[in-house]
Amino acid sequence: MKLKYEFETTELGDEVIAVPVGNNARDFGGVLNLNDSAAAILKLLQKETTVEEIVSNLLEEYEGAREEITAFVEKFIDKLRKEDLLSE
Amino acid sequence: MVEFTAKIAGYAIAIKALYPETREVFKNYLTEEQPTISIKSSEERIIAERQLLREADVEEKLPVDDFSDAEIESNFLYREVAEQLSTHEIVLIHGSAVAVDGEGYIFAAPSGTGKSTHVRLWRKMFGSRAVMINDDKPLLKCSADGIMVFGSPWDGKHHLSTNISVPLKAICFLERGKENHIERIANTEGFLPMLKAVYHSKEAEREACILRSLQHIRQKTNFYRLRCNMEPNAAKVSYEGMKNERFRIR
Numbered sequence: 001m002k003l004k005y006e007f008e009t010t011e012l013g014d015e016v017i018a019v020p021v022g023n024n025a026r027d028f029g030g031v032l033n034l035n036d037s038a039a040a041i042l043k044l045l046q047k048e049t050t051v052e053e054i055v056s057n058l059l060e061e062y063e064g065a066r067e068e069i070t071a072f073v074e075k076f077i078d079k080l081r082k083e084d085l086l087s088e
Numbered sequence: 089m090v091e092f093t094a095k096i097a098g099y100a101i102a103i104k105a106l107y108p109e110t111r112e113v114f115k116n117y118l119t120e121e122q123p124t125i126s127i128k129s130s131e132e133r134i135i136a137e138r139q140l141l142r143e144a145d146v147e148e149k150l151p152v153d154d155f156s157d158a159e160i161e162s163n164f165l166y167r168e169v170a171e172q173l174s175t176h177e178i179v180l181i182h183g184s185a186v187a188v189d190g191e192g193y194i195f196a197a198p199s200g201t202g203k204s205t206h207v208r209l210w211r212k213m214f215g216s217r218a219v220m221i222n223d224d225k226p227l228l229k230c231s232a233d234g235i236m237v238f239g240s241p242w243d244g245k246h247h248l249s250t251n252i253s254v255p256l257k258a259i260c261f262l263e264r265g266k267e268n269h270i271e272r273i274a275n276t277e278g279f280l281p282m283l284k285a286v287y288h289s290k291e292a293e294r295e296a297c298i299l300r301s302l303q304h305i306r307q308k309t310n311f312y313r314l315r316c317n318m319e320p321n322a323a324k325v326s327y328e329g330m331k332n333e334r335f336r337i338r
Contacts, residue, residue: 008292010299013276017283019299021292026143031283 001077001088003045007032018042037062038076045086051077095119096169097178097227097238097253102126103165106134109158110165113241116251127168129161137164166225166242170287174294177230179301180287183259184244185226185237186210187219191257192237193330194226195314196285201262204244206316209323223248228256230304258310258330265315268322270329278311 005028007018016039020028034042040061044054055070062069080086090105094117102123105111110129111118138160141152155163170180183196184203188210195203204223211218221237224244229236235256243249260270261281282302289295312330316322 006292008295008299010303012279017280019283019288019295021288021290021295023290025288025290031280 001045001050001086002048003042003080004085004087006046007042009039009042037072041073041076045080093119093121093123094241095121096240097173097176097229099125099173099176099178101169101172104128105161105165106131107158107161109156110161113162113165116239116249117241125172127165127172129164133164134160137161137167162242166240167287169240171289171291171294173227174287174289174301175297177297177301177304178238179228179298179305180225180240181228181259181282182225182285182287184223185221185239187221187237187252187254188214188217188327188331190254192221192226192254193257193327194228194237194259195262196259196281197262202264202316202318203262204246204248205318206262206314206322206326209318209320210327213320213323213327219250219252220248221250221252221254228301228305229253230301235305235308256305256309258312259305260312260314260326260330263313263315264317266317268314268316268319268325270312270314270316270326272329273311273313275306275309275311278309279306282306282311 005020005024006022008021009016009018016034016036018032018034040058041054044057051073054073055066058069059066090108090111092111093100093102094114096117100119100121100123106129134157138152141150181194181196183194184207185192185194186207195206197203222239222243223246225240225242227238227240229238236253237256238253239249239251259282289298314326316326
């Protein structure tokens, strides 16, 4: 799976704001407000990847059990899917 | 081809346009200086620009098909200037910018909210103390000394603009209301509405520059939210709410 859009990000307090770029950016029509772990997932999704790969990447950076992180990743990916932001 | 050099936000830009009317758009910005940026229009670019506007049309209801080719060219040049200047710490903001006593106030809101109407009240209240910087698309430039507001040739339907630059005093997000009320908002709160109001590039590197500039502006600017009606008192309330900020203890 991979994001349909490319994003540039900027920090705002504890949040990360992701702004779409690229030829299809106009179709997106908005920005994403993310916490830093969601932003890390978004970054990984700029390239073709899988849930397992994302989880392994996050395990290197964040403390937490694999199950807990997997659940978080799946929940976030589900949100992205519902917003039609993923191509799979 | 119509060739000329225009100085916009401190940069001399060589422009090659197709239509003589385009030179008129830039008439207050012409310079003899050596250009450091160049932009060339072409029939293909005009066709692409018209198509782009037609797509935007769906949301904003612009009468794109009534626009002359020269008007479309002016729009293409605004987009291209914003693109080119984005890597020079300059962002274009959709808003009405007015200077009072040499300081710039920008009012931003969705089209049709009443930015221009509100600024007209300021001009009535202040007379010659108020100078219209630009009624539609002023430019913000980040520098070591702070943020400067520049006029631009794209000055809205009433063509209100002056080729000047002044330090930015405040950015005010305007909403219509029955009563007049202004409040300062945190600069983290001001960031998203500012993000909504500025020109964005679809090219990643340029957009990264724009986001960096916006962070810079956020850190050095006071943001306000104004709810206002169209009575003259609205201008008094908004000016009083913003002018003395530097003396307030935070």
